[in-house]
Amino acid sequence: MEADYENISKFIDKLESEMVSLRRGFHKYPESGWTEFRTASKIANYLENLGLEIRLGEEILDKKSMMGLPSKEELERHIERALNQGGVEKYIDKMHGGFTGVVGILDTKVPGPTTAFRFDIDANDGIENCSLDHRPAKEGFLSVNNGAMHSCGHDGHAAIGLILAKVLKNIEKQLIGKIIFIFQPAEEGVRGAYAMVNSGLLDNVNYFLTGHIGFASNKLGQIVCNTDGFLSTTKFDVSFKGKSSHAGASPQNGKNALLGAATAVLNLHTLCQHEEGAVRINVGVLNAGTGRNVVPEYADMKLETRGESNNLNQYVTDRAMDIIKGAAIMYDLDYNVKIVGKAQKGKSDEELSKLVAEQAKRIDEIHEIVEHAKLTGSEDATYMMNRVQENGGKAVYLMFGTKRTADHHNSSFDFDERVLKIAVKVYAFSAIKINGRGEI
Numbered sequence: 001m002e003a004d005y006e007n008i009s010k011f012i013d014k015l016e017s018e019m020v021s022l023r024r025g026f027h028k029y030p031e032s033g034w035t036e037f038r039t040a041s042k043i044a045n046y047l048e049n050l051g052l053e054i055r056l057g058e059e060i061l062d063k064k065s066m067m068g069l070p071s072k073e074e075l076e077r078h079i080e081r082a083l084n085q086g087g088v089e090k091y092i093d094k095m096h097g098g099f100t101g102v103v104g105i106l107d108t109k110v111p112g113p114t115t116a117f118r119f120d121i122d123a124n125d126g127i128e129n130c131s132l133d134h135r136p137a138k139e140g141f142l143s144v145n146n147g148a149m150h151s152c153g154h155d156g157h158a159a160i161g162l163i164l165a166k167v168l169k170n171i172e173k174q175l176i177g178k179i180i181f182i183f184q185p186a187e188e189g190v191r192g193a194y195a196m197v198n199s200g201l202l203d204n205v206n207y208f209l210t211g212h213i214g215f216a217s218n219k220l221g222q223i224v225c226n227t228d229g230f231l232s233t234t235k236f237d238v239s240f241k242g243k244s245s246h247a248g249a250s251p252q253n254g255k256n257a258l259l260g261a262a263t264a265v266l267n268l269h270t271l272c273q274h275e276e277g278a279v280r281i282n283v284g285v286l287n288a289g290t291g292r293n294v295v296p297e298y299a300d301m302k303l304e305t306r307g308e309s310n311n312l313n314q315y316v317t318d319r320a321m322d323i324i325k326g327a328a329i330m331y332d333l334d335y336n337v338k339i340v341g342k343a344q345k346g347k348s349d350e351e352l353s354k355l356v357a358e359q360a361k362r363i364d365e366i367h368e369i370v371e372h373a374k375l376t377g378s379e380d381a382t383y384m385m386n387r388v389q390e391n392g393g394k395a396v397y398l399m400f401g402t403k404r405t406a407d408h409h410n411s412s413f414d415f416d417e418r419v420l421k422i423a424v425k426v427y428a429f430s431a432i433k434i435n436g437r438g439e440i
Contacts (some may be wrong), residue, residue: 003174003432005362009425010108012167016421019163022046023420024141026155029085030123031146033186034069034098037082039121039158041091043183046162047104050169052181055103057094062198067191068235069098081145101196104165113192115434116202116388117427118210118381119161124343129412135405136414151413153213158183160423167428175435180205182384189235191344193380197387207352207434208388210381211398213419214408220416221367222401223360223426226353228346228384229374229398230397231280231306232313235341238264238324241334244290244297254295255332258288261299264327268303271316271323271334277308279316281322290310306378310345346382349394356396359429365422373399398426 005323031039040056048054054282070078075098083089086433091102100121128134128142128149136142143149181200186192202208203358216224265283272279281303305320307313321337328335353371360366375397385395402419406412 003436005429008167008432009363012163012168012424014419015163015166019159019420019424020417022162023155023159023417026121026158027136027150028141028144030143030145030150030155031078031082032125032148033122033188033191034066034100035075035078036121036185037079037092037095038085038087040095040100040102040183040185041082041088043102043121043158043162044091045088047102047165047181050165052104052106052165052169055105056091056101057099060101060103060199060201061099061195063097065195065198066098066193067342068186068189071192091218098245099184101186101192101389101418102183103201106165106168106172106179106181108172108175108177110176111436113206114180115179115207115209115431116180116182116205117161118182118184118208118384119157120184120192121158122154122186122188122192124151124188124409126151126409126411134412134414147206149411151410152188153415154187154410155413156213156417156420160420161232162429163424164427167424168292168431174437175431176437177435179431179435187380190233190343190378190380191341193383194342197383201410202384202387203391206393208384208393208395209356209398209430210384211400211423213400213423214402214404214415215375215397216370216401218403219368219401220403220418221365221422222370223366223422224366224370224373224374224399225357225360225396226269226348226350227375227397227399228348229376230346231308231376231378232310232342232345233304233306233343233378234313234317234339235304237338237340238303239336240299240328242297242331245295247293247295251295256295257297257299257331257333260327260331260333261286261288261301263330264324265301267323267327268320271319274312274315277312279308279312280306281320308345310336330363343378343380344382344386346379346385346397348396349389351393352396355433356426356430359433360426362429363422363425365418375399400426411425
């Protein structure tokens, strides 16, 4: 007997208002990577109330692999804010140090495959548009945290994950194997997945599904079932240290860190050429100097490299390191490079993509199924995809089309919330096909 998809779909429809409320709650209290204390504690509380086993802290994040961590003092300030904004203390107590991921496990106790779903939960750095023509401002869920906003849809992803857990828990007796719900911190800057993978979390997963709302198109009801084209990337911060001196009276005694950094920037941007494929480099931040009459002692840069393959990204990263070193030598400077994020190339499995596409055909709200598309950006979920595939499993990255008010990472970003239940239906129906008993 085939699963009762119609009744499951109706059940998801009934949960839509709850899902929107969850999304708006996350949107109002955005938290950047490794500081998602309120967000993660709310997720943990929800999952535990469903009756799922939850895992937190160093159980699911390898401390040595956590890149780009804020200072201890900054993390403690965010914890204090999270508690003041309704964060759940008993979970936050296990997250000190930035361990803000959450994993929920639905174990049917019946032998079967292990399927993992991953949802990123962090916000972007930025200031949200507060004009009343921006719906979050008009309807009362505008970011209240200065310098952070959900401008990429991760608030929606977190809500999708929670409602998916509720749906699958509701039909637990009709499932086999294990289903793991991964709520990943620090996707922005591609930092969180690497630490989760290195904790061993993905080692026994047979099927892995994740995705993103909005990137597919501005068309609600479209789904991309096979995404690749992810660019391998490395993010790093560079600091130069020279020697300050009076710019008029004794300039010869100074060592100009600004000139060293500027020389590095100009030469770094000559690197984007390689016969084997596309590479990218961008210096997004350069800060230096203290005054017009002072030889600059310090300079700081934030930059990234990308490549169409892991080897191409490594090539441009290595060359960038050479240029940074050369600029430091030219101006007799000390320098330091810190890797603060990275991601790999990734590819969706065709077989699993076809399974998702077949299940998507059952969903009335889906009007267009795209078999394949490229996302020519970077995503650290590729670490998870690659680990599952290396161990003989299958992985897929989906994209769910939705109308947007602005581009991703724009201060006016918002999306059509009807996409949320579409994503839940796709994930739930796929889980039923993979982990179902064959009858409900």
